[in-house]
Amino acid sequence: MSQFASQDFQEWSADSRRQSTSTVSSASTSILFPSPGASSGSSSRKQSWQLYDDAVRLELNPSVTISFLKGGQLFKLRYSYIDVCKDATGALKCLELGGGVGQQSPFIHAFNNTKLPVPHLEHPKSSGEYPLRVSFLEQQTVQTARTVFMTQLSYKFESWDDCVQFQELLLGSKLVFLAGIAEAKSKGRGEECISQNLRILRGHNNKRVMLFFANSQRKELKRYVSIPLNCIGSFKPPKKAGRPVALDLQPNFDILAQMRNLQVEFLDDDDRKSFCQLLSSDLTIG
Known part of the structure; x- marks a missing residue:
């Protein structure tokens, strides 16, 4: 089975968020980034390429x-590069x-557990409009x-190419297909999802x-x-536009044994x- 086994991914949990927040832009960051005099020794920190293989x-x-949120404030910070360290x-x-x-x-986003983090695309692709905001389903x-603190974190890219490279570097795989789906259903588990993205890696x-x-x-x-994809035994395209594609699954591990088949309705x-x-x-x- 592929490295992207379903059990490798974090289960989603809904974290409550404060309703009343203020916004701090990248031009006002003294709360997060003290002046050099207030954080002695920070300038001697090694660069990422010196610390990781x-x-x-x-x-x-x-x-x-x-x-992200910190102390009841919503911070929005802008950066020009990301070092992906493994x-x-x-x-x-x-x-x-x-x-x-x-x-x-630098701003550091650390991954301390062994489960593969999945970059979550917040909006489904539709009519040529690509999702540019990436978040994570658990606090980071x-x-x-x-x-050091825990918070809900999102990345808003300005180009789709940057967003694709970010996903590929985190997942260690090539994104070969992306589509917004209106709905996916299976006989064994019922309705799987509404208004999400389907990716093929x-x-x-x-x-x-x-x-x-x-x-x-x-x-x-x-x-x-x-x-x-090698667990898809066969598929049946719809005869009319707007109808779902039917996939017959080979039940070679638990979740596919539950699902048995999958009907996917695309937005486009x-x-x-x-x-x-x-x-x-x-x-x-x-």
């Missing part, structure tokens, strides 16, 4: 804006954001100067995996679901055609 820099065109085994350790105006130290560990082993977020399931089943009929063409391009379906 593998650090890849994503130069942004022109920038990314991150948003250890010798290829495990993602942290993201370091730099190039921010008036900021004395971040560090500003010497302060290709790993280093050339295995392709379909990935979507099951937001319509009861709380304990809300999570990302991954289906290797051109995406539906591309999806069917992708499946039919290889007679082995993956």
